[in-house]
Amino acid sequence: MVSIEKIQNMMRRIYFARDAERGAERTYRWFKEEVEELGDAMRKSDREALENEFADAVAWLASLANVLQVNLETAILRKYDNHCPKCSSSPCKCTFKREKVKQSSAAVDPRQ
Numbered sequence: 001m002v003s004i005e006k007i008q009n010m011m012r013r014i015y016f017a018r019d020a021e022r023g024a025e026r027t028y029r030w031f032k033e034e035v036e037e038l039g040d041a042m043r044k045s046d047r048e049a050l051e052n053e054f055a056d057a058v059a060w061l062a063s064l065a066n067v068l069q070v071n072l073e074t075a076i077l078r079k080y081d082n083h084c085p086k087c088s089s090s091p092c093k094c095t096f097k098r099e100k101v102k103q104s105s106a107a108v109d110p111r112q
């Protein structure tokens with residue numbers, strides 16, 4: 001089974017020299033752009049394009065983690081470890097609250 005760590009290592013083998021030269025800030029901007037493209041693909045009905053954008057977003061996230069020397073798998077498992085970090089349940093039992101300060105109707109996700 002392919003792990004997140006193996007994917008991150010694969011991206012390191014393929015791209016680390018270029019990623020390191022580009023640096024964290026510019027790599028982060030590429031990652032953000034790929035997330036935007038994922039959002040665009042999500043609103044269309046092209047399954048292949050959607051899957052490609054997921055791949056790009058994860059690839060750039062792995063590149064950014066490599067530049068910043070963060071082990072994605074360790075970070076994810078340390079925070080989530082098979083349960084919600086806020087309510088410690090799986091599935092999550094958090095109650096979503098409306099954010100009153102910003103008068104936004106967006107729900108607050110416990111992952112934030």
Ligand SMILES: [Zn+2]
Binds near residue numbers: 084087
């Ligand atoms: Zn929860």
